[in-house]
Amino acid sequence: MNHPRGLGSLIFLVLLLFMVAAGRQVFPRERPPAVFIPxxxxxxxxxxxxxxxxxxxxxxxxxxxxxxxxxxxxxxxxxxxxxxxxxxxxxxxxxxxxxxxxxxxxxxxMPASKRMALAIPLHPQRMNQEDWQALPGIGPRLAARIEEDRQLNGDFGALEELMRVRGIGPKRINDWRSYFSGGVTD
Incomplete structure (x- = not known):
């Protein structure tokens, strides 16, 4: 029984392509950890x-x-x-x-800029004037207004409560949402 010419080469190329496509699954570059830590x-x-x-x-x-x-x-x-x-x-x-x-x-x-770089959620109660300036769109004057508002009216229980500060609206809150955790506590 004669096989068509090149069938062996074709099978080899298909297998090689499959192994390359599977990448790390076929050829792991590093050993998996002994214990999985979520x-x-x-x-x-x-x-x-x-x-x-x-x-x-x-x-x-x-x-x-x-x-x-x-x-x-x-x-x-x-x-x-x-x-x-x-x-x-x-x-x-x-x-x-x-x-x-x-x-x-x-x-x-840690300073807010460092927490942002490490994808650690921010909390409005844990921020000082310098931390507020790390957020996009906040300069020294707006950061000072935020701190002054907190001193006069108390902590911000939720990110949306920042809208009580003049100069902060829904668009800014939406832009900052990714930097803060969903539920603000303590």
């Missing part, structure tokens, strides 16, 4: 003063305080205390030794 469990914080290597760090919820504390380079007692609130994505943590020579932590928020 994206919702990651903790992205900035470690500042007192850290051996200040900078951005990503932790899983399972690591808890032990993983964070192991990155400090202070000579004080480094034991996790139950009264420390857990870190939250978007926070900056600075470490120092208190008067009893125990490790203590100072919490603050």
């Amino acid at each position: 994206a919702s469990e990651k903790l992205l914080v900035e470690l500042g003063q007192g850290a051996a290597r200040p900078g951005m760090y990503q932790f899983s919820d399972a690591q808890g305080w032990g993983g964070v504390i192991s990155l400090t380079n202070l000579d004080c007692v480094r034991e996790a205390r139950a009264n420390w609130p857990p870190p939250v994505t978007g926070q900056r943590l600075d470490f120092f030794c208190n008067s009893l020579n125990f490790l203590d932590i100072s919490y603050s928020w």
Whole structure:
């Protein structure tokens, strides 16, 4: 039984094309992780003063305080205390030794520009005048009006409440929506 000329080459080319199209599925370039960690469990914080290597760090919820504390380079007692609130994505943590020579932590928020670059949702209550200026279309004068309004009328419970500030309308709110989380809390 004779096969038409080139049938073997055609089959080889089809198989080769299939493998190339499948890409990483056929020829993985890296090994899959041993344990899958869902994206919702990651903790992205900035470690500042007192850290051996200040900078951005990503932790899983399972690591808890032990993983964070192991990155400090202070000579004080480094034991996790139950009264420390857990870190939250978007926070900056600075470490120092208190008067009893125990490790203590100072919490603050990363600047809005950094949170925006890392796709960490913003919260109107956690923003200062400089943070407001990181949003498109806000200059120093509008940022000052936003801060003045918050001082006079209280926090913004929802993004739409920013429309009470002169110069902010529905179009601006719509433009900024992608930078803020759906439900504003605390």
